[in-house]
Amino acid sequence: MSKTSPAILNERSNQLVILLLAGCLTTMTGSIVLPIFPEMRESLNLDRSWAGLLVSIHTLPSALSTLVLGLLADRIGKLKILIPCLLLYAVVGVSTIFFTTMPWLLTSRALLGVASGGIAAATIGILGNMFAGETRLRILGYATGAMTIAAIIFPLLGGWIGATHWQYAFYPYVAGLPLALVAALSLKEPTSDSTSLAGGQQQLGKILQNPEIIKLYLFIGVTGIIVYSVVVYTPPYLKETIGADPILNGFILAIRLVGAAIASAFGASRVARRFGQKAAVAFGFSLMAMTLVLFPSLTDLALIIPTAILFGVGFGMITPNLYDVLAEIAPAEVRTSVLAVGTGFNSVGQFVSPVILGQILKYAGLPMVFYAAAGLSMLACLISLGQRNRV
Numbered sequence: 001m002s003k004t005s006p007a008i009l010n011e012r013s014n015q016l017v018i019l020l021l022a023g024c025l026t027t028m029t030g031s032i033v034l035p036i037f038p039e040m041r042e043s044l045n046l047d048r049s050w051a052g053l054l055v056s057i058h059t060l061p062s063a064l065s066t067l068v069l070g071l072l073a074d075r076i077g078k079l080k081i082l083i084p085c086l087l088l089y090a091v092v093g094v095s096t097i098f099f100t101t102m103p104w105l106l107t108s109r110a111l112l113g114v115a116s117g118g119i120a121a122a123t124i125g126i127l128g129n130m131f132a133g134e135t136r137l138r139i140l141g142y143a144t145g146a147m148t149i150a151a152i153i154f155p156l157l158g159g160w161i162g163a164t165h166w167q168y169a170f171y172p173y174v175a176g177l178p179l180a181l182v183a184a185l186s187l188k189e190p191t192s193d194s195t196s197l198a199g200g201q202q203q204l205g206k207i208l209q210n211p212e213i214i215k216l217y218l219f220i221g222v223t224g225i226i227v228y229s230v231v232v233y234t235p236p237y238l239k240e241t242i243g244a245d246p247i248l249n250g251f252i253l254a255i256r257l258v259g260a261a262i263a264s265a266f267g268a269s270r271v272a273r274r275f276g277q278k279a280a281v282a283f284g285f286s287l288m289a290m291t292l293v294l295f296p297s298l299t300d301l302a303l304i305i306p307t308a309i310l311f312g313v314g315f316g317m318i319t320p321n322l323y324d325v326l327a328e329i330a331p332a333e334v335r336t337s338v339l340a341v342g343t344g345f346n347s348v349g350q351f352v353s354p355v356i357l358g359q360i361l362k363y364a365g366l367p368m369v370f371y372a373a374a375g376l377s378m379l380a381c382l383i384s385l386g387q388r389n390r391v
Helices: 006-011 013-031 034-044 052-056 059-076 079-098 102-130 133-162 166-186 194-208 211-242 246-275 277-297 301-329 332-364 366-385
Strands: none
Touching (some): 013 102, 013 166, 034 166, 034 211, 034 246, 052 102, 052 211, 052 332, 059 332, 079 102, 079 166, 102 133, 133 166, 194 211, 194 332, 211 246, 211 301, 211 366, 246 277, 246 301, 277 366, 301 332, 332 366
């Protein structure tokens, strides 16, 4: 495996920080409003089984825009996608505070998803092309770790701000404006060979039909379903069982990601090197399954907190390894597009999670939601172990 020299890493450090900050905004899209979700649902008098769509509605347009804008980024340049999307992110994110009806709220959230998908496609595309080999896996781990750390901060911030009024949790989206300015002044578009790019684009259809890539996409989508089962249904569960307010809900959602941040940045690559990426992914799914089974029986914070952390460790093992395998398979000319499609599958998984699990909630109650997600996670673990290839 090729390695990037320390000198090159040092030269790229400023760009890396900007890209990581941009990537972190995509985690804020949903995470900052999650702690105030029960209050929002009550304020808008939403149907309990469908209310999760308000949290996840941004994920479907995010999936579509990740694919479309990822393809466009390979053609016209990543920065020409990144900067406008950062501006759109700020404008439509903050505008939500002016809307009080469900149609306008959903429209605003959907547009936010479009902007978030463009940011994700551009940032992961640039990161995928900046590094190679073991260095790329480590950088992708850092990126996942940075975004999960951001996802720790944002629920805390949203719960704290939203404790006064749930609409106030939408103000932090304005951060897209200064970041767009910094990106425009500091980032440079990586050079690429136009002949190679054109040839790569012609091969993209074939590449996306590769059974190994399709399998990876399905794993990414399933991970999105499982993770959002916790993201969407933990706040109402905690409110019903222990009377959690937005601040406590924000804390629980945040602490869940401590394990994810540590595992992504430091554990994922080490486990993969020692046992293989297939084993690392399977271990992650099994750990998420175990914690999901335990969660509905817990009412003591002393047990809820470590269980939430362990769930995050499982997630942190899966994500960087799946994306690294995708980046390894994909030709450099279309790597942005291939990774963007993977991000799109994650968003689709997040979108369908409350659609499917909301019906389980309606007819079987909250505990069965977590049990169903646990069963899906265990199934993914067994399938991963049964594969002959890397994952």
